[in-house]
Amino acid sequence: MNITETLKEAERELAAAGVDTPAFDAKLLLAHAAGIAPRDVDMLRLLGRPLPESFDADAYHAMIARRAAREPLQHITGHAPFRYLDVEVGPGVFIPRPETETVVQAGIDWLAGRHIADPRIVDLCAGSGVIGLSAAVEVAGSEVWAVELSEPTHAWTERNRRRVVADHPDVGERYHLVLGDATAPETLRDLDGTIDLVISNPPYVPESEIPEQPEVRDHDPELALYGGSADGLRIPERIIDRAATLLRDGGALVMEHDISQGAALRAYAAARGFADPRTGDDLTGRPRYLFAVKAGI
Structure with missing residues (x-):
């Protein structure tokens, strides 16, 4: 999946779990999994670029699952x-x-x-x-x-x-x-x-x-x-x-x-x-x- 599809899937999972800010959390955790700033996620998405090579898909999915279980975002990022x-x-x-x-x-x-x-x-x-x-x-x-x-x-x-x-x-x-x-x-x-x-x-x-x-x-x-x-x-x-x-x-x-x-x-x-x-x-x-x-x- 490209960056937009990855974010949308994560956003849907978080929204279904009742997270108040699913889009924001999905973006911040993607940035964390890729080792980049959230603003860089916005830029990559705007330009239609693929996920960066630094992106760790397994880590991202694990973090989204933790957030969907309502673990605080700040605990996940540290x-x-x-x-x-x-x-x-x-x-x-x-x-x-x-x-x-x-x-x-x-x-x-x-x-x-x-x-x-x-x-x-x-x-x-x-x-x-x-x-x-x-x-x-x-x-x-x-x-x-x-x-x-x-x-x-x-x-x-x-x-x-x-x-x-x-x-x-x-x-x-x-x-x-x-x-x-x-x-x-x-x-x-x-x-x-x-x-x-x-x-x-x-x-x-x-x-x-x-x-x-x-x-x-x-x-x-x-x-x-x-x-x-x-x-x-x-x-x-x-x-x-x-x-x-x-x-x-x-x-x-x-x-x-x-x-x-x-x-x-x-x-x-x-x-x-x-x-x-x-x-x-x-x-x-x-x-x-x-x-x-x-x-x-």
Whole structure:
């Protein structure tokens, strides 16, 4: 078969399995099986060219079968893009989502708007490391501490730290990875009252709302998904408590949450000493994150 026929057959198989983006996934996996960029697949298809000699048909069919079984695309390719980074992912680590890029942007924009030199940033519930590593790469002179509880996930974070440092050597001196409980008072205790910005994507899915997508339900670690209570608020509230202690007066918290949790978390933040907490939207216009400044100045 030529490249168009190969893609169409794979797309039909993925669509029949209920995959949301069958054409995109078929193209990306073909590029992966051929060792070329997705844009090169588009070009070959447009020019009516045959499949490249580098294409491994057996590997491609095996990857399509895995995807049709609803294994996450990122597990099959072994990596995921996030802002200006590309990180390694697989079983045991939460796959970064585009909505989290908006959360990071809100924090970076706040720092830039206040012209804070050499800001001190904490990433609570680090996961793959994309939040803290993005901050370290994008914010010149920043010093970042990242906390992750799960040992298997921490291993992924460390792997991605090394991956980023290979391209950005200065990050190695400014990014500090800690294995520990992000909500515990003793974690990073020596930083209390000194942090400019806390950014967090904590577990927040309500335990009463098990995700329908097999890619999420069956593959993302439960520790990274569920917020510790029926409404999913228990862990986000504890992150607010910890941030209130870590931040200096006038420091900011940006925390991702479920679209149902905005009002409750604004009220909780206000009760914990944050001024004028507000809810920010993601790129689809859904209420996605809490933004709050610690009162005091």
